[in-house]
Amino acid sequence: xxxxxxxxxxxxxxxxxxxxxxxxxxxxxxxxxxxxxxxxxxxxxxxxxxxxxxxxxxxxxxxxxxxxxxxxxxxxxxxxxxxxxxxxxxxxxxxxxxxxxxxxxxxxxxxxxxxxxxxxxxxxxxxxxxxxxxxxxxxxxxxxxxxxxxxxxxxxxxxxxxxxxxxxxxxxxxxxxxxxxxxxxxxxxxxxxxxxxxxxxxxxxxxxxxxxxxxxxxxxxxxxxxxxxxxxxxxxxxxxxxxxxxxxxxxxxxxxxxxxxxxxxxxxxxxxxxxxxxxxxxxxxxxxxxxxxxxxxxxxxxxxxxxxxxxxxxxxxxxxxxxxxxxxxxxxxxxxxxxxxxxxxxxxxxxxxxxxxxxxxxxxxxxxxxxxxxxxxxxxxxxxxxxxxxxxxxxxxxxxxxxxxxxxxxxxxxxxxxxxxxxxxxxxxxxxxxx
Numbered sequence: 001x002x003x004x005x006x007x008x009x010x011x012x013x014x015x016x017x018x019x020x021x022x023x024x025x026x027x028x029x030x031x032x033x034x035x036x037x038x039x040x041x042x043x044x045x046x047x048x049x050x051x052x053x054x055x056x057x058x059x060x061x062x063x064x065x066x067x068x069x070x071x072x073x074x075x076x077x078x079x080x081x082x083x084x085x086x087x088x089x090x091x092x093x094x095x096x097x098x099x100x101x102x103x104x105x106x107x108x109x110x111x112x113x114x115x116x117x118x119x120x121x122x123x124x125x126x127x128x129x130x131x132x133x134x135x136x137x138x139x140x141x142x143x144x145x146x147x148x149x150x151x152x153x154x155x156x157x158x159x160x161x162x163x164x165x166x167x168x169x170x171x172x173x174x175x176x177x178x179x180x181x182x183x184x185x186x187x188x189x190x191x192x193x194x195x196x197x198x199x200x201x202x203x204x205x206x207x208x209x210x211x212x213x214x215x216x217x218x219x220x221x222x223x224x225x226x227x228x229x230x231x232x233x234x235x236x237x238x239x240x241x242x243x244x245x246x247x248x249x250x251x252x253x254x255x256x257x258x259x260x261x262x263x264x265x266x267x268x269x270x271x272x273x274x275x276x277x278x279x280x281x282x283x284x285x286x287x288x289x290x291x292x293x294x295x296x297x298x299x300x301x302x303x304x305x306x307x308x309x310x311x312x313x314x315x316x317x318x319x320x321x322x323x324x325x326x327x328x329x330x331x332x333x334x335x336x337x338x339x340x341x342x343x344x345x346x347x348x349x350x351x352x353x354x355x356x357x358x359x360x361x362x363x364x365x366x367x368x369x370x371x372x373x374x375x376x377x378x379x380x381x382x383x384x385x386x387x388x389x390x391x392x393x394x395x396x397x398x399x400x401x402x403x404x405x406x407x408x409x410x411x412x413x414x415x416x417x418x419x420x421x422x423x424x425x426x427x428x429x430x431x432x433x434x435x
Contacts, residue, residue, distance in 0.1 A: 041180060077316040077369045078348050083357075083375040084429045086419065093379070096120065096134060096143045096403060098415035104132065106325075107404045107416060109391025110162040110174055112191055115139075119192045120395055120403055121176060122416060123162040125387075130154040131178070135192065136164050140401040140418040150186065152197040153178075159389060163213040166427050167254025168221035169237050172286060175213075175255045177225075181205030181233045187256070205233040208325075213255070214286065216307050221254040224308045226264075226288065228273040234261075243268035244293065246275060249307055264311055265302070270294045276326035277390055280363050281334060289317065289326040289338070295345060298322050301366060314361040318371045321350060321359055325389045331423055332398035336361055339378070339402050341388035352377045354385035356406055356419075360426070377421050379403060383407035386414065 064239035074080065086092065097104055107122040120143070123129040131153040135144045158179035166172050174188045176195070183205045184198040199208075210225035226249075231242040247261035265272065271293035278287050286308060290300040321338035331337050334392045342357040344350045356379045362370025381387035387406030394400055400421040405414045 014016065050279075052075050054245070075320070075369075076316055077319060078322045079318075079320045079344075079350060079371075079375070081320055081371050081374050082430065082433050083352065083377055084426060084433075085377045086379055086421070086426075087258075087355075087380040088171070092141075092419050092421065094141055094418040094420070095292070096136075096416035096418050097132065097146070097412075099124075101413060102414045103129075104415050105405050106159040106389035107391045108160065108162045108389070109393055109401075109403050110164055110192075111393035111395070113172075114397040117191075118391075118403075119162060119174065120391065120416075121162055122354070122405060123156060123159065127159050128180075131156045131160045131176075133195075136418075138421055139395050139399065143154050143418075150195055150197045152184075153186070153195075156184075156198070161208065161210055162391075163210065163225075163255065163257035165213070165223060165251075166215075166221065167256070170221070170415060171254060173255060177201075177209045179206055179209030179227065179233070179387050181236055181238070183209040194394040202260060203344060204235060204261055205229070206261070207233060208274055210249070211325075212288075214277045214279065216250075217283065218307055219252065220366075221252060223251045223255055224276060224277075225249050225251070225258065226275040227261075228275065230271070230273075239418075242266070243275055246272055246288075265314065269312075270297050270300070270314075271281075274325050276328050276340075278328040278330075278336065278363065278366075280367075281330075285367075287363070289321065289328065289366075291324040291326070291343075292316075293324075295343070298345070299326070301402065303367070315369070317366075318369065319344065320371050320375060327390045327392045327402075328401075329392045329394050331360075331394065331400070333423075334362075335365060335373070336366070337392065337394070337400055337421075337423075339390040339392050339404075341385065342377075353379045354383075354387060355379065356388040356390065356404055358402070358403075362424075365415070374426075374433075376426060377423070378402065378421070379406060379408060381406040381408070381419060382410040383414075 079342040104122045110119045116139045120134045120336040133147045133149050156178040160220045161177045164174045176186045183201045185197050185201050187196045206227040211227045213225045216222040228246050230256045231240045243266050245266045246264045250259045272290040273293040276289040286304045288302050294298050299322050300314040300318050303312045323343045326338050326340045327339045342352045342355050358376045366371045388404050390402050390404040392402045403418040407414050
């Protein structure tokens with residue numbers, strides 16, 4: 001029998017509040033396996049009324065929780081896991097596109113079913129501008145010339161996003177969104193060979209529409225997409241000042257039509273945005289990683305255990321995941337590779353601030369608020385924090401192919417690069433870190 005809320009007060013009265021409150025604090029930081037053992041032992045000692053042993057044990061608990069509390073607070077403030085610099089590994093880097101004097105911006109990518117063809121879109125401009133479309137046939141080593149696009153793609157007002165969908169009949173499509181008001185979408189029925197014009201999705205809009213799309217377990221062809229808005233673009237008459245709102249929208253026809261968006265959360269204190277979505281390995285839980293745009297707090301995370309119907313409250317992630325536009329993929333061995341723009345808080349700036357980085361850890365790390373395994377500095381951005389809305393795909397052999405924009409050459413406009421990351425090599429760096 002473990003200590004429950006009903007007998008909590010009794011034990012605090014009899015044997016001192018510090019021990020039991022310590023257990024509560026340890027549970028707060030998700031160390032449940034230790035809490036269960038501690039609670040069982042504490043109850044046994046209580047029943048035996050072994051005061052000397054109990055006093056020693058309570059001292060141990062207090063010391064343990066102080067250590068855990070300090071550690072948990074510490075990883076919110078600074079990064080303690082190793083980071084390995086890949087920026088000099090030029091043999092892993094491949095040029096996608098560069099145009100003298102032209103800003104080339106925010107990238108998304110999509111891997112086709114052959115396991116080697118990657119589609120890539122990005123705007124000619126900072127977050128807006130005519131959409132550029134390219135294709136790699138060899139897993140990101142070489143890239144086509146700019147491919148023909150429908151005329152309406154020149155009118156894009158926002159970051160384009162690519163997503164693979166499959167309807168209830170097994171029909172595969174690739175859809176591309178372009179945001180602000182109104183949100184628009186283009187569709188390819190033939191693996192990106194040809195595309196429709198951008199068409200209005202509904203009488204609504206938002207920022208980075210759709211930041212992420214995930215298949216739901218509610219039926220074949222069911223999807224949930226998420227995006228945010230700061231009050232300016234959700235309707236034709238929207239006005240800034242309502243805070244940042246995170247929205248979800250649903251599709252039951254393989255992504256061809258989308259429901260009117262529903263607000264998941266709204267905040268005026270901090271600014272959660274740019275959702276990155278990942279499902280747990282057992283398929284039962286959905287996590288959403290959020291940029292925090294007020295720069296007052298760490299990046300945030302929320303969870304759903306009912307296919308997005310309800311959500312936990314936001315909580316901060318460790319400093320190792322502070323950043324923007326988290327793009328999340330599972331590695332071949334079941335870990336998570338999360339690429340993002342590094343945005344450490346002003347009081348704890350890192351040497352990778354504003355750079356293209358990635359985090360390697362597990363879904364359990366996200367759940368437990370633990371720091372993960374290690375980080376990679378993928379490339380060095382030469383101009384502040386203007387870089388890195390990354391596309392990430394994982395090839396059948398486990399190779400990570402990530403693509404994004406940045407100021408990769410000092411005093412030049414940003415351009416697009418691909419980096420192919422061999423996890424066997426980075427894992428070896430981790431193993432050899434203390435040698």
